[in-house]
Every structure is written in C-alpha cells, then in structure tokens.
Amino acid sequence: MRTTPDIDDDVLATAKEQSRRQSISAGKVISQLARQVLAGGAPARSTRAAPDVAGFRPTASRGTPVTNEMIDSLRDANGV
Secondary structure, eight states, X not given: OOOOOXXXXXXXXXXXXXXXXXXXXHHHHHHHHHHHHHTTOSOOOOOOOOOOBTTBOOOOOOSSOXXXXXXXXXXXXXXX
C-alpha cells in the first residue's frame, strides 16, 4: 500500500543508511522495524544516527578517555 508518511529527517537518514547496508529499500526497513515494534519485539532503540566524525562512527565509551597528555607521553616514550 502506498501512503505519504511524515518521517523525521534523522529517522529517514538512519533508515536510508540501513537500507544501503542491507540492499533493500528504506520503505522496507521502516516497515520491518514498525512491524517488529508493533508485534512486541525488541524495545525500540533510538533511531537517531550518530554522526560520522572525520569518516569514523563514534563508539561507546570503554573507560577512561584518551587525553592529549597520554598521547604526548606515548610519543615521548617511543621517540616519535
């Protein structure tokens, strides 16, 4: 069935990215996710895509952040 939904820009961008990765249409991605949530599947996660930074997707924190001082210390230790 064709319809014209009002989808937030960030949700549509995420659906298009998923569709590119899965080689299916964005409409199919949105339908699959809606079907899963409406059927009581996995809880809906935020569909907002994390922006790529310099070509890299940020990852979840795994502890202490790396500081410039840590990097400088490693450079000094390795003679760089």
